[in-house]
Amino acid sequence: MLLQKYLQTIEKINPNKIYVENVRGFFKVPTFVAKLMCEMAVVDKVFIKKIALICSNEDCNRVIASYNSANEIPEIITCSICELEDKENYIYETRNLDKIEFYQLNTLKNEQ
Numbered sequence: 001m002l003l004q005k006y007l008q009t010i011e012k013i014n015p016n017k018i019y020v021e022n023v024r025g026f027f028k029v030p031t032f033v034a035k036l037m038c039e040m041a042v043v044d045k046v047f048i049k050k051i052a053l054i055c056s057n058e059d060c061n062r063v064i065a066s067y068n069s070a071n072e073i074p075e076i077i078t079c080s081i082c083e084l085e086d087k088e089n090y091i092y093e094t095r096n097l098d099k100i101e102f103y104q105l106n107t108l109k110n111e112q
């Protein structure tokens, strides 16, 4: 299967941060196909889906935290980097933050 071929190359990509864009680029398929492949990999327990919250300070834009599902996202979150840098804003309502979905290789399955 093509996805397995992709997984063999994954060492070159961070297996903890697989974006639809990585899959799209590798297989040279449209984004919706790449997204579908990722979702199928989640169903097959090859990938774990994660949701990352992005800091809204323009000069930060870092991933503050990532979660396994939308239900796990707290209402309020602190960007510790912005806090350390004494930014005006560093506590956010998570519903106002950009969220990025990414995937991780399910290493638990590989150990079985």
Ligand SMILES: [Zn+2]
Binding pocket: 055, 056, 057, 060, 061, 062, 079, 080, 081, 082
């Ligand atoms: Zn920040």
